[in-house]
Amino acid sequence: MALEMKSECERCGRELFPAGPAYICSYECTWCRECTAGFEFRCPNCGGELVARPARSPDIPEARPGGDLA
Numbered sequence: 905m906a907l908e909m910k911s912e913c914e915r916c917g918r919e920l921f922p923a924g925p926a927y928i929c930s931y932e933c934t935w936c937r938e939c940t941a942g943f944e945f946r947c948p949n950c951g952g953e954l955v956a957r958p959a960r961s962p963d964i965p966e967a968r969p970g971g972d973l974a
């Protein structure tokens with residue numbers, strides 16, 4: 905299952921780009937860098953550790969049809 909790439913911070917609504925900096929917990933709560941620093945790298949939703957989200961290559965289309973990968 906692919907990682908869901910949320911497009912905005914759940915706290916402040918700041919836009920988060922697929923190739924830009926963002927932080928997630930194991931439940932994929934997604935936050936911008938500033939909010940994450942304010943949380944001290946602890947997810948306020950679930951209490952889990954927040955880690956840097958891997959950047960997605962801008963070359964890969966965001967809306968690729970699912971299940972069609974050869």
Ligand SMILES: [Zn+2]
Binds near residue numbers: 913914915916917938
């Ligand atoms: Zn934020």
Ligand SMILES: [Zn+2]
Binds near residue numbers: 929931948951
């Ligand atoms: Zn969480």
